[in-house]
Amino acid sequence: MALTQQSALLLPEKFGNWIVGPVEVPTPGPGQLLVKIEATALNPVDWKIQVYGMFIEKFPSILGSDAAGTVDAIGEGVEGFAVGDKVVYQGFFVNPQATFQQYGIANADVTAKIPSNITVDEAATIPLGLATAALGLFDLYAAGSAKLFPPWVEGGRGKYAGKAIVIFGGASSVGQYTIQLAKLAGFSSIITTASLKNTELLQSFGATHVLDRNLSEAALVAEVAKIAPVVEVVYDAISLASTQNPAYDIVAPGGTLVLVLPDQIDAAKKSAAPGKQIVNVFGNVNAPDRRKTGQTLYSKLTALLEEGAIKPNRVELLPNGLAGIPEGLKRMEKDQVSAVKLVARPQETV
Incomplete structure (x- = not known):
């Protein structure tokens, strides 16, 4: 019974x-x-x-x-x-x-x-963290995404070789999956902020540079510029005002900033540097507008886990x-x- x-x-x-x-x-x-x-x-x-x-x-x-x-x-x-x-x-x-x-x-x-x-x-x-990372960067069908080509789809691996990405909050659950997907997508510079005690862990996922999350906004922007003068994609897995503002400074004109919480960027900053796209991700593969990308991701997830491409x-x-x-x-x-x-x-x- x-x-x-x-x-x-x-x-x-x-x-x-x-x-x-x-x-x-x-x-x-x-x-x-x-x-x-x-x-x-x-x-x-x-x-x-x-x-x-x-x-x-x-x-x-x-x-x-x-x-x-x-x-x-x-x-x-x-x-x-x-x-x-x-x-x-x-x-x-x-x-x-x-x-x-x-x-x-x-x-x-x-x-x-x-x-x-x-x-x-x-x-x-895995589910929420991976969905929030994947849908924020690689959803070709819905708003609220950078609309990059997914690395789990045929032809997607290594597609962004030579490019840089910055990920705020790399040690968060969402941040860890964003780093791994960025590696799978081929980004050459994967720069993340975190407590430095987590450096080794984040490097094991694919981060090439781990910057102290306690750096001042100005110091952080300067450090990123030394590593990658042009950053077209920034993913803010924390999305507080204290991370969104330097994230906006870092993203290049014409580039995309992905947020997981509502926009808190200074209006003056936006006026001074227009032409940067800001998107908010809703990280759930069951949502009607997110389901199609969710289906493609979950059709490959067992193999990605088995391979160790996603940990x-x-x-x-x-x-x-x-x-x-x-x-x-x-x-x-x-x-x-x-x-x-x-x-x-x-x-x-x-």
Whole structure:
């Protein structure tokens, strides 16, 4: 007999306190999978929704958008997956597709099998970070992208040899995947800002230069200019005013600055140096306008992971299953997490 009840981490109301409670196990529709979620990762958007009351208007709400686990049931018309497959997928902002629960719904066309060289916990670090990096740089179909040619598509590898890219926040989850995709795309200079303690890690992903994130704006702009006089693409994975302004200074006229948060660039700066494109990425492959690029990415993801072309974030496991997530989110809010992804195991919820 199929399980009908499960545990989920619930946000009962706007600005409410997290609680673990019972909810129904959802049923997969056409083109969908029901996944037993064995690992889910935490992202900044999760604590921001609770603290700032943004995005979500329907409560009680289940959050979470990174998941890995085992296929438990298959919806009508799905091919290429079987019950028992280990898979990784990105959740969405509706309860059945959220990932802070023990069972969730995945859209099969943006789901990938997990290769044997990475763990389920590691796989859970991938979806949101990779999507935000990939869609911000390489989505040819939607607004909110630099519209570079994707390196996972035939003919895309090495296409940007001789070019430079600057990535603010290289040690963040999004930053780590942006570096790896930039390497795959062939960028010759991959310059990133980070705490210098993370230099070796970021170089292992493909960064050619790691600059101290504590440099003054002027010093940072000067250092980048020494390495790469012309930078046509800048990706700001932090996107605070303190990073957006030097990022805008660095990007060349006619170039593109990718932001993950709303534009906070000084108006005077824009007036003094017009002709620079600013795009905001919505990093979710389930969004209707992002689905086409998501499908191309997920069709290649298993092979990219198997090859080691894309490596997961380092994992820090949280205790107590879903009940351990609120404390992890509080640590993220206080900026107490660096160069690791916090992961919870929903099946370990007491």
